[in-house]
Amino acid sequence: MTEPIAYGQTPPLTARRSLLRRPTSTAGLWGWITTVDHKRIGIMYGVSAFVFFLLGGIEALLLRLQLGGPNQHVLSASAYNQVFTMHGTTMIFLVIMPMAAAFANYLVPIMIGARDVAFPRLNAFGFWTFLAGGLFMYSSFLLGGAPNGGWFGYVPQTLKAYSPGHNIDFWVFGLQILGIASLTGAINLIVTIINMRAPGMSFMRMPIFVWMSLVAQFLLLFALPVITVALFLLMFDRQFGGHFFDAQAGADPLLWQHLFWIFGHPEVYILILPAMGIVSEVLPVYARKPLFGYAVKVFSGIAIGFMGWGVWAHHMFATGLGPVAISAFGLSTMFIAVPTGVKIFNWLGTLWGGKLRITTPFLFAVGFVAMFTIGGLSGVTHAVVPADTQQTDTYYIVAHFHYVMFGGSIFGLFAGVYYWAPKVTGKMLSDFLGKIHFWLMLVGFNLTFGPMHILGLQGQPRRIYTYPAGRGWEFWNLVSTIGAFTIAASIVVFIVNVIRTKISDQPNVGADPWDARTLEWTIPSPPPEYNFAEEPLVTARDELWHRKYDEDGDGRAIRRELDYPVVMDEVPDEVHVHMPSPSYWPLVASFTLPAVAYGMIYRAWPVAIAAGVVEITALYSWALEPSTAPPDPDEGTEDHGPELDSGEPAAAELETADAD
Amino acid sequence: MAATVHDPVEADDDVLHHSATGLSNEKIAMWAFLASDCLLFGALISTYILYRGRSVVGPYPHGVYDIPYTSVSSFVLLMSSLTMVLALSAIQRNDQRRLRIWLLTTALLGTVFIGGQVYEFTSFVRMGLKIHTNLFGSSFFVLTGFHGTHVFIGVLMLMSLFSLSLKGKLPQEKAQTVELVGLYWHFVDVIWILIFTLVYLIPS
Known part of the structure; x- marks a missing residue:
């Protein structure tokens, strides 16, 4: 108070x-x-998430080294379990989610014409809690062993009887801490988007990234309490002798899977929707066309948000749910491909007939569309229950979700990094190095995860730490390992690019280096603490574009002749804005x-x-x-x-x- | 400072402070939090219902529940919603004395409810029902204990409001703060109605 x-x-x-x-x-x-400045908090989210990305990436390389050939001894079975668990947990909770939070924190207030989020200190609390939770979970490596029950932590495997060490405890408490961080972030962003839009910024004028963030935050708001309860019950079983998942006491261990996936499937959309939003911002700028079917795009995003709650049991087709349940969930899973497919056609429609500028952000965005489509299609094959029964717990599943999470989310997030880097830093990342990064990553990604489809259909199970020779798995596993190191090389190129740009004496790029469309490009790069010296008045969707361009009779863009600057390239003197302390x-x-x-x-x-x-x-x-x-x-x-x-x-x- | 935007707007103070929806940030945040909390209790209540009648050893619910006793404590909690409404009405009329009386009464009724729960838990433990006894023990104590924790946090907030009011730091303009705590308090009450019906009244 x-x-x-x-x-x-x-x-x-x-x-x-x-x-x-x-x-x-x-x-x-x-x-x-x-700090309580949403932009600094956004940057800290981004940097921390990138450090965790490197950690998760090193874990991935260890896994691929171990699996590069049969009977390898890079990791012991026990170490392998810890490393694959932490790889998954890191990439989901400590990389993609905070990276999306980084973009949302930095951009959402500016995009809606606000000076900060609704609750600046709660925002800082969310970031520090995320960092504390991540460090806490990683401290387990030094304290007797990291979590080793998979990112899904299935019971009874994770009960005290079968996992007596503290490994799982770190996972249980770590995820609860991260849940608090995400919940406060979700409430904050929801209130910000609903209530702090500038005059004229109606819901249907909001940039699509803001929309997709809003849907993702609502999913978080309702999904997090469910996993919190699951973790809470597991905590009681492990710490206080509860019986929630103890089959001998009459409990049903499948309860864990239901609770986990009621959270876990919306979580998939929590991870992908922000990246979809980024791609929907990037493509129109480089196609120099408005987003094709904005309203349809918004409504399909909302439809995904609702339908995402009705598909969770497709993660459980092999658990014996009965024919009615699996038919229903199989159908709902096929249906959710419809709004997703609509989005893909919207992106294609945006590109169609556009004057394309082939820049690094554009390449990453197009890479997202292509790779995500492959991942989406292999996802539909999981909806076919008999096929899924064959695919369950094989590398085919690993291939599928990496096409969605890496080919989708990570490509989309890198598109955002290259696109908004000049806004955040005032300097442009090298387009040449960026393109090398993109092509290495695209090739490496497909080398790594493409062969996993084949390995999966050949029957290689997930989560095994090694395999015998002579199953026909050697070649594609080797290719996959080579691919993983190619991805690592692409990340090195990215880091070199960032450092070179950082130390370069490049002149400031000004407010609007891409000739872009949304409000964040009307203010200086980097923006002053208060964002807008004057609160903007929004008169159109793609506000900045309409300030700059008119249309002729054929719908072609004509640059307006204006005698005043449309954007503010430099921070003005003598602006006194009282910001939160x-x-x-x-x-x-x-x-x-x-x-x-x-x-x-x-x-x-x-x-x-x-x-x-x-x-x-x-x-x-x-x-x-x-x-x-x-x-x-x-x-x-x-x-x-x-x-x-x-x-x-x-x-x-x-x-x-x-x-x- | 140069005019920089096309069609520059004169900075209108009212506009700057106007929220886009006309609601305050705090109120939307509280509603969002309560919506999220619904799912939390939803998952816990579902767990209880799923495990109803599945314990393999006793004590069983019908052996320990004292419905008349719990009805009384439920009534006490329900009445606290009434006093909460009176507290809000008092601050809206800038009646600090009644505000303090009703805040304190609400907190007191909440404390009586928690005290009743502590007594109930103790008597259950005496009858041999602990968290690790059986499925019923696990799901009952976690669900009702979780609700009790919510009531406890509510009492803390009520007492904080009370002490702020004593120090004269809860003027009429801050009626919304009382309203927000009230929202939380009514929510916790409604959840108890659900728990009392689904957990205590429906026989297993």
């Missing part, structure tokens, strides 16, 4: 009541640590969560209780701290210049107490 600071009103002097002195500086390392409390509240978890895992109850007390203190201090600190009296009068805005309304963030 903080004071809502009305326009022009001096915030009350309540900061002295807090335990820690309120951070005031936004400079240096502490500036980043205490930095804060320590989100950070403290985040990093006490792993402390609670360590205390519970090692049954060090005083640690857990002490951490819990710190957590509650942090939440209270946060709730009582005004979102905008009082101005520093030593700073003279300059700070009291004309304010355009007093920052976002202070968040009555008492509800965060129950979000935890």
Whole structure:
């Protein structure tokens, strides 16, 4: 319950009541640590997710080294289980989800013409909690072994009787911490998109990325509690002797699979929808045409959001659900391919007849469409229940979901990285190196995962740590391993590109280097903390494009002759916008969560209780701290210049107490 | 500062602070959180119903439930929703004295409910039902305990509001904060009606 600071009103002097002195500086390392700026938080999400991407990638290379030939000894069976579990968990929860969060955090407020998200400190809390959860899970490698039950953690395998170590405990608690991070992020972005759109930014004028993020956040909002309950029940079974998944006590272990996949299938769309949104932003810019069928695109995204709840049991066709259930879920799975297919045709329609500019973001976006189509088609083969029964737990499944998650999400996210890098940094990534990155990655990706279709149909099971010679699996496994290292090489090219760009003395690219269509390109690169010096008034979908171009009678774009600049290339002087102040409390509240978890895992109850007390203190201090600190009296009068805005309304963030 | 946008708008203070929907951010956030919480309780209640009658050893529900007792504590919790409404109405009329009375009464009724639950749990444990006894024990304690934790958090928030009001930091303009806590409180109440019906009243 903080004071809502009305326009022009001096915030009350309540900061002295807090335990820690309120951070005031936004400079240096502490500036980043205490920041509540959605753009900095977005960048931190992106950088952390990329570091986890490298870790997950190294794990993937270890797996491929082990499987490159029969009877290899790179990893022991036990190490293999840990590495494949952490590879999957990392790539889903610590790479694609936070990478999507990075784009959403950075872009959504700007795209809708807002100055920040609805709850800036809750946003910081979400990021730090994600980082704390990721580090917590990785700390298991140093503390006796990483999670080893697969990213899906099926019971009874993950029960104490069969997994007696702490490996699974790290997974259970780690995912719960990450769930808190995602839940706060989802609430924050939903409120931001619904409530903070600039004047004129109606729902049907919102950029498609904002739409797809909104659908994904709603999926998160409703999917996360389900996996939270599943993890909660497993935690009770493992820590407190519960019987939720104990068949001998009359329980049904399939309950885990139902709960997990009721979360897990919407999760697939949580991972892919933001990438679809990115591709839908990128293609129109380089085709110099509006997105084909915007409304259909929006509604198919929403349709996917709804239908995604009715297909979960296709992950369980081999568990004996009975003919009625599997028929129903088989059909619903085929139906969900329809809105997905509609989207693919929309992208093709966008490209059709466009004046294509073959840039790196464009290539990644087209790569997304092609690879995702392959993954989508192999997905439809899973809907055919008899075929799926053959494919279950083989490398065919591995091939399928990597075409969707890597060929889909990762390609889409890289399209976004190359497209928005000049906005975030003010510098353009090298197009030449970018294209090398793209082609190496495309070839490497298909070499790695294409052969897995064949291996799967030949019967190579998933999750085996080695295989004997003479099954006919050697050749394609070797090809796959070579492909994996080709992908690694492409990532090295990307890193070189980023570093070269970073140290180059390239002049600032200006506000709109791509001749783009949406609001983020009207403001300087990188944008000032307050984003918009003046709140934009939106009059059209693709607002910036319509400010720049008119149409002639044949629908061709004609550049408007204007005597004023359409975009703002440089940060103007003398803009006084009162933005939310930095804060320590989100950070403290985040990093006490792993402390609670360590205390519970090692049954060090005083640690857990002490951490819990710190957590509650942090939440209270946060709730009582005004979102905008009082101005520093030593700073003279300059700070009291004309304010355009007093920052976002202070968040009555008492509800965060129950979000935890 | 140069005019930079085509058709520049004069910065209108009201527009700047206007939300796109006319609702406050906090209220939408609370509704979103409660929607999410529905799924949380939905999954827990489903688990309980799925496992109803599947325990292989006792004690069984009909052997431990004391319906009249739980009915009374349910009634207490339901009444707390009424006092919550009175608290909100008081702050909206800027009646700080009644606001404090009703906030305290609501918190007190919530505490009585939690106390009743603690007593109930204790008596169940005395009858030999623990979390690790059987499926019933596991699913009953986790579901109702989870709900009790929600009530407890609600009581904490009510007491925080009460102390803010004592310090004079809960003026009429902040009626929304009371309304938000009220939303949460009514939600927890409604969930209890579901739990009481599905868990206690429907015989297994």
